[in-house]
Amino acid sequence: MSPAYDCVRRFSRRLIVGLLLTAWSASQVQAGIAAGVEAPMRLSQWLNNRPDALQPHAALPNAETPYLPGLIWMVPEEAKVQRLYKSHLLDRINSIEAAPAVSRTDAGNLAGFVAAFPTTGRVVVERTDPRWLEVNAQHDPVLKKGQRLVVPSRPTTVTLVRGDGHTCQVAHSANLYARDYVRKCDAAGSPQSAWVVQPDGLVRRAGVAGWNENEQDSPAPGAWIVVSDPAIPWPDAVMEQLARFLATQGVAADMPPSRIVALDREPENWLADKLGYAGQPTPPRNNALSYNDWGTIGLIQTPTARMASAGNAAISASRVYPYTRMTGSMQIMDWFELAVRWTAVSNRLYGPANFSGNQSYKDKSVDFKVKLLEESAMKPEFSVGVRDFGGTGLFGGEYLVASKRAGNLDWSLGLGWGNLGARGNLGNPLSVISSKFNVRPTASSAVANAGNLNSFSPFRGPTSLFGGVQYQTPWQPLLLKLEYDGNDYQHEPSANNQKQSSPFNFGMVYRPNPAIDLALNWERGTTLAMGMSFHGDLSKFFMPKVSDPESEPVSALYPQQEPDWNRVAALLEEKTSWRVLQIKRAGSELIVRFQNADANYWNAYVDRIVSVLHRHVPGKSILVFRIQSAEYGLDLHEFQIDRRAWVEARTAYVPAHRRQNAVSERAAFDGFDHPLSNALIERPTQAVTGNIGMYFDHSFGGPEGMLYKLGVGARGDWHIRPDTWWTGALQYGLVDNYDKMIFPASNSTLPRVRTQVERYVSTSPVTMPVFQFTHAGKLNDENFYSVYAGMLESMYGGVGGEWLYRPWQSPVAFGVDVNAVRQRGFGQDFSFLGYKTLTGHASMYWDTGFQDVNATIRAGRYLAGDWGATLDLSRVFQNGVKMGAFATKTNVSAAQFGEGSFDKGVYVNMPFDAILTRSSTNIASVIWHPLTRDGGAILNRAFPLFGMTGKQSGDLLKWGPWTDERKTQFGEVADDFPDAAPRKSVFSMAQGDLVSVGRSVATTQFWSSMAWMGGVTLVSSVLDKPADRLALNHGARPLMNAIETGGNMLPLAVLGASGLAFLGDEPGSKLSTTAYSSLAAGGIGMAGSIALKYLIGRDRPGVGNGPASFNFVNANNGSASMPSGHTTIMWAAVTPYAKAYDAPWLYGVAAVTNLARVSGRNHWLSDTVAGSLLGYAIGDFMYRSHRNDAKSGMEWGLSPNGVAAYWKLD
Amino acid sequence: MAIMKFGMLCRAGIFVLAVSSAGCTVEPATQALLDAYRLSGGGAETQAGGLNPRLSYLRVQVGERELFLALGYVDQLADGPVQVWYSGDGDVLRLRDGRVVGLITKYGPDWLGVSFARLPRWGALGDQAEFERVRDARPGYRYGIREKMLIRRIAPPDDTQLRLMPSSSLAWFEETVRGDSDIPAARYAVGADGHVVYAEQCLSNEFCFSWQSWPSSGKEAH
Structure with a gap:
């Protein structure tokens, strides 16, 4: 004490x-x-x-x-x-x-x-x-x-x-x-x-x-x-x-x-006194995170295990002779950092002089880093990362790194492979698995190899330690750094060797403001280097809308007189800039319909509209306001406002127990034609709308640096009917630099469906990017269609149609589009070239519910006639900022595709609302798209149905200005109360399971478990050869044959029994719940094992290549050896029973499957160990998620402001 | 930069809220708000024409932006009368004897509960004096900040935002925080009757403003 x-x-x-x-x-x-x-x-x-x-x-x-x-x-x-x-x-x-x-x-x-x-x-x-x-x-x-x-x-x-x-x-x-x-x-x-x-x-x-x-x-x-x-x-x-x-x-x-x-006077401190901090403790500070020469969070050349919070992004530039690096990095999750880089090597040429002149060599690359362990009092933060993953691999390297903070010092120590470990003063610890890990294939600067994942050979070759320390000086803007660099600059790629007299680098970072880092370093003992980073948390961008129209005054008193409805309509238009089409009274409801109402942050618009209505609409009879929008003839959505609750919240501070949700979103399925309605304002749809302005298009990531075009443009829409309209645009180009565009030589025989962009830009100053007639409609409340014809985009014209299935507030939507298109003339007029094709896709859109991640998967035929699929993953933050990445793989070979091997890119979208003082629907988009190629090219349609039906999401009020979490701390504490939720359907349970699995992947416990399981598997691999020899010598015996047959059948038997138990027993019973857990675990185990097979690509024993033969990340890995699917499913399926009924002997039964798979020479022993561990983990997870006494379920929290309740998955 | 937003957000709404909360009687605060609201667009010269002669105003300048605050109350407190000024945005500025003793805004920084010890009266101030200031500040819950202050007479400066009167017609004082404070010095211009006519004050190293009694023709904040 x-x-x-x-x-x-x-x-x-x-x-x-x-x-x-x-x-x-x-x-x-x-x-x-x-x-x-x-x-x-x-x-x-x-x-x-x-x-x-x-x-x-x-x-x-x-x-x-x-x-x-x-x-x-x-x-x-x-x-x-x-x-x-x-x-x-x-x-x-x-x-x-x-x-x-x-x-x-x-x-x-x-x-x-x-x-x-x-x-x-x-x-x-x-x-x-x-x-x-x-x-x-x-x-x-x-x-x-x-x-x-x-x-x-x-x-x-x-x-x-x-x-x-x-x-x-x-x-x-x-x-x-x-x-x-x-x-x-x-x-x-x-x-x-x-x-x-x-x-x-x-x-x-x-x-x-x-x-x-x-x-x-x-x-x-x-x-x-x-x-x-x-x-x-x-x-x-x-x-x-x-x-x-x-x-x-x-x-x-x-x-x-x-x-x-009592407070004692602080002891005198000479240094603090000189620095002006005497007499008061230094305010507590966050650990300072800064960017290294490679544009990711780290020291000087080396990475650390540190991560910024999700939403942070940085643009960094550094110059360390002979390299100039431009890097964009994004912190998509708190545990996942992604960076894309463009490196110019000033003393090497991009290609032959007659092709690319004196262009210096450009290398494009992708890095990522994953946090495996959070820092705690005794444990360091621990991360694994890969550098130059998606490019040529010229600077490729992998690393494991740990960081530990002690006050103003942040220490890091890591082990590097490849470029990060080129010093090679340590062996490769993974050589215990196979001697193949001792050798690392030499990277090539040949652009044809760029982006080819098949050449990815991670964690191969000798290693080196790296690490150092960052010191936050008492003067907040200054950081000092010292590191030991694991790279060997005297053996650089492309024989571009550099002098190095010391493995130690040191430097400083000066931060003139919180968004800018200026770095000055002394590296290799010979080279002065400098760097600059602009960084910030995009998810926290926020600007008060001081230039927007103000709300009308809100009074607790209700008007008595009937207003001048034309005046009300004029006020509504003034406050929103949207056109009022109709105002109707329907019983106790007042319905206002706007034309093409659109916004990013809807809350402020709704408040302004309701402030007008409440001030002018008599109170006794109208208790509900409904705000609707007519878009493309589709009745999708309305805001419904409980007038009394809304007024109360704006005229007094209401305690929690009386707070009501005044504004809700509803599907406008009951439409506008209320049977008892009488129109107060009725106006026709404005048929012609348009705008003029400047445009600026850009692309960067290619060898030319940034390509851009700037000009003026005009766009018009003519609505023949609400659901049928023409759209046209004209542009006049003022300036561009597409003459610098380089189309590298390749073996591609694909039609040039996208790579003639320079001619589309430069042929005529006046262009017509779009001239299109569109008709859209609803088949019912969940099914939408559109048909269209004309000049559909700047390079293609033709006809097409789309169907979309999108239920109200559904996280999943599905659509199909088919288009017959022909390539347009380079002048972007009404002329066509000879190439024509049929293109279209089946698309699935999924709001995963996991950390605001959205996924879009498209599969179909692309413009060059190639078949394949596109995956787009993005995270959307509350303020509308979106960070994402996409990749397309088609049946075009890497050689045919050319540099890059397949189409890919990353992007950041930022709504202007996050940065302007006036509301805007515009979005700024920055896309890093390394190369424009003809493979995997998609038609850029003007009116995709998923965009047109955005209001079907029913979550418009979710988006708004970033708010300081400190202001919402009250009432968020959670605690466990008994689960009071009704039984969910098997489908919703399955959906919940997927979300739950996704969430668990985001935890450090998950990655710790993965590391642990990997370690056990690694150790077990020493028995692979002896076990296989035993199988070879004794597997044909009758007993082993019987075990093999039985063991192979066991997973199916357990799943079948679980199915019967789930269907036959009383819903909610222990057996039924356990059986469902078993089925779900078996399903997830099967999917997980298949995915790992594709990733790991280990050869089976029967192939004869030995246990160390891997072919990582290959499309042909479907029948690969690790992990064993049978054992994964078996262990996943029995674990819930073993847990629920305290029957550990069931694991012995499951082990029969392991024995069967090894004795039949279907798997190496370590494959079955990996399968067992994976299956057990999944089974345990499912058991805990579904047991009746689980902590999952409704949770409650309380604060001085009241009680909060929410659903939690354990 | 809260005061920059005076007069731009929810001005009329605040006014009517005030009416409703006061049971439809026009309180001084309400009248002040209404007046500040009416004046919140346009520059000083434009706005000056809309002044209500029955009210007192402050012309406040934050950077390049000008706005008017109207006097709502003079609270008679133990330490002396405190003027309560309102912006059209519902922000509240409190002055006592020409010094800021409170500011509450939408976006901060806020000063709350400012008090002084050994504060000399303007009329009794020689060339220099010391006193102590204690204040609470937000955000950050920095309550009970004790500062030793030094005030000294200075020559009329040229770099002021004073309008419609020469700075040489006033007595000028500069007030600094002794020690390692990052708050820039404040300046006060005192009229012949011993009342502050104009002042410049920073609430943090990033947020500064000036204020002047308005109209300036001899009417001073007191």
Whole structure:
């Protein structure tokens, strides 16, 4: 027990609790002002009537001053919910299972601490200044009789609570943070985390150890700090729940002065004094992440295990003779970094002088890095990465790297292969598997090999250690770096050897602002290098819409008079810039229909529309507003607004128990023609619309650098009928650089369907990119079609049609398009060239529900007549920023395709709404598309149905400006309550399983397990040859034949039995649930094993190439050896039974399948070990996901603002 | 840059909310908001024509943007009267004796509960004086920031945003935070009657503004 806690230990449980109890039960004395609400009134009014609550500091802040940030608004209805929450917290504290390592004494003390607090029913009021509330009524609560208000006195301390319920109180200082208070109380302790509960109820986690220190707010006077101490190992969830419970209590009142830890003056520090930081601790900082020469997060040349948060992106440039690198990197997930790079080698030519002149050699490449392990107090962050994966492999390398932070130092140590380990001073540890790993195929700069995954030979050849340290100096903008480089520059690719006198590089990064890094390095002991990075978190881009029209004033009073409806329509158009087609009254509903309403952030538009309607539409009769949009003749969507709930939320601060969802989205299936409606405004559709403006198209990634064209353009639409229209566009090119475009020589005999782009750009300054007639319609509410003809895009004209199946709010849609097209003349007029073809695709669109990832898969015939498929994966953030990658593989061989081998690219889309002060529907798109080729080329249609039916998603309100998560912290705590959800259908269960599997892949536990399983498999591989020899010598014996037959049949038998049990037993029973888990696990096991076969490509024993013969990532790997599909399915299917019925002997039965697969020489032993481990993992996962007592299901959370509930998959 | 947004967001809405919360009686705050709302478009010269002669205004300048705040209340508190000024956006600026003692805005930074110790009166101020300021600041929950202040008389500067009157007609003071604060110095221009006519104040190293009693023809904020 530390002295500080010890000094308060005398207060332990009873006394401490007694004191705190006094603070609240005798609030009149301790809390400053406490009073019941006698009559309904606004909080601002109540405060203004109490001058004693408003007195500022008489001279300086002290304990006698009213403390409005700690105001407590007590609402009896909220207290009921908080009682449940408290009870649940106590259950967890008293449960041995919740924290078996916590002593029962400590648990009892903490339980007593919690039990002594009342449930207050506190509702957080974020701002309490009455003068401000008066004019910001949506933040001003309406008080009701029976409620109470407390304005506490201003405390002068901060109170720490430990896991055993002991507290320690420290004098407050504006310059101290949670870390500092923790040290004041227990200088010898080693707490890792704390939860700071601010007086206004905000709860935030703070890292208080050297490895996890982060930017954090200073605790205000009266704040609680719940300290997580390894000596009392409560799960974080319990500590957080305790913190949130304390947030309902208000400020921690001061103890008598003798029990308060006073602040000592900081010892003099000469350096800090010189730097101007004397006398105050350095504010806690996040670990500084910076980009290396390769444009990914790392040191100078080498990577680290670090990752930025999802949504970050960077454009980096570096110059280290003879290389100039331009890199774009994206952090698509918190655990996945993707980078694309373009490297110019200044002392090598791109090709023969008569082909590409003096163009320097250009290398395109793709890198990725995956985080396997999160950093913790004892463990480093651990990542695996691949460099130059998708290009020539000239700079190809792989690495494993670990990083560990200690305050301002961030250490990294890694093992590199290929370019990263070219020093080769270590052997390859993987050579224990096969001697093949000792040799790495030489990379070639031949462009024909670029992008060919078949030549990908990862983790081959000798290795080298690499690593170093980054130091965050006391001056925040400056970082210093030192590293040991594993590369050997005297043996560079293409014999481009460079002088190197030292393996150590050192340098500095200067950050003039948070978005720019300027690097200066001394590398190889011989070379001065420099770099620059522009970076930022695109997912947090946000711009207040100060240039948008303002909402109409909102009053709690409802108009009485019938308005001038033309005036209402004019106001609606002014506020939205959309054309009003109709306004109708239908019973108690008012329906407004706009023409082609479109927006990225809909919430603001809906608010402005409703503000107009509420201000002018009589209130007694109209209680619901419906906002619809007529687009292409398709009735898809409407917003439905509960007028009373909407008005209440905007004219008063509403406690959680009374909050309603005022705006909802509905399918407009019941249409606009309400039988009892009467039209108030009726206008025809505006037939002709158009716009003029500038255009700028670009592409980059090729040897020419960026290609662009800039010009002016005009576009028009003429709606013959709402569902039938003509679209045309004219462009006048002002400037372009497509004359620089290089079309490398290749063996391609494909028709030139895309590679003549330079001629399309340069033949005529005036072009007509599109001239098209389109008709669209609904077959029913879920099926849509369109037919179209004309000049469909800049290079193709013709006719086509599309059908799309897209149910309302469905995560999955499916469509087919077929087009008969002919190549257009280069002038983009009405002329055609000779080439014509039939092209079309079947497309599936899937909103995976996993970390906002969307997938689109297309399969069909491409423009050059090649057949194949395109996969597009993207992540969309709340503010609409989208990061994605696509790849197309067709039946065109890599040689035919030319450089790049197959079509691929990455892109970032950013809505202008994220960066402009005025709302816009435009989207800026940056695409990295290394090379334009003829294989895998797709028709760029103007009106794809999936885009036209975007409102079918029914989630338009989901997108909006980024919001600081701190503002939404209240009410997000989760805890386990019994599952109250109804039984789901088998299909929805299966869908949930897929999502669940996807989510689990995103966890570090998953990747840790994978690493562990890989290790066991690796070890087992030493028995591959002996086991195969045994099979060869004894496998033909009758007993072994019987085992082989039986073992091979077992998976099918188990799955069949599971099917019968699932169908036959009572839904929800233990057997039925287990059987479903078994079936699902078997299915996932089968899919997983097939996918791994394609990835690993190990030869079977019968092939005769030995156990070390691999052909990674090959389309012909379908019958490859690793892992064993039979054993994967078998182990996956039996594990749920073994778990549910505590029958480990079933694993012995499953092992018969292993024996069968090895004795029949179908697999190596390690194949079956891998299959067993994989199957067990899947079976265990499915079992835990579906067991009746699982933690999966509905979860509840509580805060001062109320209760939140959501569905959680364990 | 919260004040930059004064007058641009939800101006009328706030006004009517104020009406409804006050039970349809026009309170001073409401009248001030209404007035600030009416004035929130266009430049100072344009707006000056729309002034309500019954109200007092502050012409506030943030960078190149000008806007007008209207006086809603003068709260009589123990430390002295505090003027409560409203923007059309519902932001609240509090001044006591020409010094900022509070600012609450939509986007911050906010200063709350500013108090002083040993603060000399303008009329009694010689060439130089020291006093102490304590304030709470958001975001970041930096409550109880104690600062030692130094105020000294300076020559009329040329680089001000003062309008319609020469700076030489006023007495000028510069107020700095002693120690390692990153907040730039404030400047005050005091009229012959001992009231502050114009001031420049930074709430952080990134957010600065100036204010001037308006109309400037001898009417001063007090």
